[in-house]
Amino acid sequence: MGPEHFGWGGWWLFPVVMPIVMVVVLGILIYFVFGRGGPRPPWSNDFDGSSSHHKDSESAMEILKKRYARGEITREEFEEIKKDLQS
Known part of the structure; x- marks a missing residue:
């Protein structure tokens, strides 16, 4: 190992991995906000506010x-x- 690695330890990995993690988190966030048709929780399946059991x-x-x-x-x-x- 050369002298350029002495001060970094394992931190050289942070600038490589962090952008990938940020893109994945942003993709998940975009899916939950826009992929389900609006900002509503994934467990909410009713569109008019009524219970989804009324069809059954x-x-x-x-x-x-x-x-x-x-x-x-x-x-x-x-x-x-x-x-x-x-x-």
């Missing part, structure tokens, strides 16, 4: 009515399934 609590009859309204099932199928659900 939809009854079978509501789903049936929506399928019929979209034309996915015929009137006969609707009536048959409705009869099964009510019994």
Whole structure:
């Protein structure tokens, strides 16, 4: 080792590693602010402030009515399934 290394010890590594660490931290920060559509916590999945569980609590009859309204099932199928659900 030459005399140029005596005063530095392991500190020569700091100017090499620190810019890389700063770029990684900045990238993570940009993802959390802009990558999720705005500054909100990652655990927040609701967009209108209501609970995200309301989609799961939809009854079978509501789903049936929506399928019929979209034309996915015929009137006969609707009536048959409705009869099964009510019994």
